[in-house]
Amino acid sequence: MSDYGRILSRMLMIRLQRIGRKNDAAFRVLLTDSKNSAKSGRFKEILGSYNIKKGEILFKADRITYWIGKGAQVSDTVHNFLVHQKLIEGKKKNVLSKKSPTKARKALKKS
Helix, strand or coil: CCHHHHHHHCCEEEEEEEEEECCEEEEEEEEEECCCCCCCCCCCEEEEEEECCCCEEEECHHHHHHHHHCCCEECHHHHHHHHHCCCCCCCCCCCCCCCCCCCCHHHHHHC
């Protein structure tokens, strides 16, 4: 089986990988196998970057649309960036964890 066939047989993800120094975060947008962790360094292709301090969001739009067309899944955060950049259509997804509603102290003491 060729490399191309092996790449397509697994589920591919487009996700962020943190790079940069401590307290100076920057991110790469990567195409990787869904089984690989973000820190592993094993990825197929670099599809863009995101620099928080400068506010730069650079994407290779043609490659991202190509891989999405081939069936690659997009992480929620990258999905929100792509919707913001108008590369894909749709609503933004909530990426914050759902917290339980706070209870008043008196209600906690009664329980």
